[in-house]
Amino acid sequence: MTEFLIIGAGIAGLTLGRELSATFGADSVVLLEKSKGLGGRLATRRGESTRFDHGTPEIPPHTLALLGISSGDFLFEGATSLAKHLSLGLRVEKNQRVSRLTRDSSRWILTTDEGKTHETRNLILTAPLPQALELLQGNAIRFPESLLSLHYEMAVVALLQGSGIHEEASLVRFQDSELLTLANEQRKGISAAPAWTVTFSPAWSKTHFELSEDSLLNLARETLQRRWPDFSGSIEIKKWRYSRPESSVPSSFEKITEAPALYLAGDAFSIQEDSPGIERSIRSALALSRWLQNG
Numbered sequence: 001m002t003e004f005l006i007i008g009a010g011i012a013g014l015t016l017g018r019e020l021s022a023t024f025g026a027d028s029v030v031l032l033e034k035s036k037g038l039g040g041r042l043a044t045r046r047g048e049s050t051r052f053d054h055g056t057p058e059i060p061p062h063t064l065a066l067l068g069i070s071s072g073d074f075l076f077e078g079a080t081s082l083a084k085h086l087s088l089g090l091r092v093e094k095n096q097r098v099s100r101l102t103r104d105s106s107r108w109i110l111t112t113d114e115g116k117t118h119e120t121r122n123l124i125l126t127a128p129l130p131q132a133l134e135l136l137q138g139n140a141i142r143f144p145e146s147l148l149s150l151h152y153e154m155a156v157v158a159l160l161q162g163s164g165i166h167e168e169a170s171l172v173r174f175q176d177s178e179l180l181t182l183a184n185e186q187r188k189g190i191s192a193a194p195a196w197t198v199t200f201s202p203a204w205s206k207t208h209f210e211l212s213e214d215s216l217l218n219l220a221r222e223t224l225q226r227r228w229p230d231f232s233g234s235i236e237i238k239k240w241r242y243s244r245p246e247s248s249v250p251s252s253f254e255k256i257t258e259a260p261a262l263y264l265a266g267d268a269f270s271i272q273e274d275s276p277g278i279e280r281s282i283r284s285a286l287a288l289s290r291w292l293q294n295g
């Protein structure tokens with residue numbers, strides 16, 4: 001049986017795993033991640049000569065400082081390289097989607113889609129809150145109803161390769177109804193060839209999220225072409241149903257059950273309403289690790 005089992009190897013899960021492992025030893029912590037890669041919404045798409053951060057577009061130095069590291073501590077090749085750095089020495093099992101949760105008097109028993117089981121005394125869920133609650137509901141685990149009122153923005157993201165976009169800054173934030181950010185991945189230093197990542201606004205993304213793949217690509221192309229008529233090249237679309245929380249639960253994490261314990265943590269939780277997503281996830285994970293260390 002594992003002492004601490006963390007569902008999700010995004011920035012929250014990895015931060016928590018790292019802290020708990022430093023205090024209780026690497027053998028006491030396991031992370032289960034449903035994807036084949038690490039990082040969750042720290043996501044980097046690699047092409048032959050291009051790289052795109054198609055989740056969060058930047059990780060500022062003060063965010064790294066919360067983790068006690070700086071960009072010089074590891075080779076920064078996009079957002080996922082931070083996840084890889086944080087995972088060093090941790091036991092992370094990838095391609096493990098947890099779908100079933102049961103408990104007895106002393107432990108949680110988790111079952112993955114593949115039928116593998118894991119046991120733990122302390123279970124921590126770091127998925128975006130609506131996904132975490134879905135897992136609880138699907139397993140008849142009760143939680144405060146107020147948590148259901150927290151919603152996330154949707155994000156449609158376009159990965160552009162080619163030429164003809166002449167914005168100077170490495171990251172442009174827009175204040176309009178169609179676009180949220182444009183990141184110049186070459187200027188950021190992660191892409192050898194010219195590459196840009198455009199995140200559409202939450203309103204635009206929500207309106208068009210369910211369009212067919214082809215229709216969404218055509219509409220995105222028209223919208224981008226209006227903004228940058230000189231652009232010529234290829235466009236690939238990525239979608240996030242849960243990108244950033246619209247508000248926050250006013251606590252650092254949520255304890256759902258006593259021993260065996262179940263906690264929720266991640267970017268839904270914040271005592272500082274205006275802090276950005278990654279920072280919230282890190283602060284939530286650090287607060288929960290302190291709580292667990294104080295036993």
Ligand SMILES: Cc1cc2nc3c(=O)[nH]c(=O)nc-3n(C[C@H](O)[C@H](O)[C@H](O)COP(=O)(O)OP(=O)(O)OC[C@H]3O[C@@H](n4cnc5c(N)ncnc54)[C@H](O)[C@@H]3O)c2cc1C
Nearest residue numbers: 008010011012034040041055056098127266276277278281
């Ligand atoms: C397009 C976009 C733009 C953004 N822009 C910004 C920004 O400008 N500034 C900012 O601060 N933040 C931004 N964010 C938000 C930021 O990326 C997130 O707040 C942060 O990365 C969340 O980390 P997390 O670990 O809490 O959650 P996640 O990264 O979502 O990690 C949760 C992990 O749990 C896994 N998981 C879920 N369910 C299961 C299951 N049943 N079994 C196993 N594993 C499971 C998921 O695969 C995922 O890897 C942006 C996000 C997106 C998508």
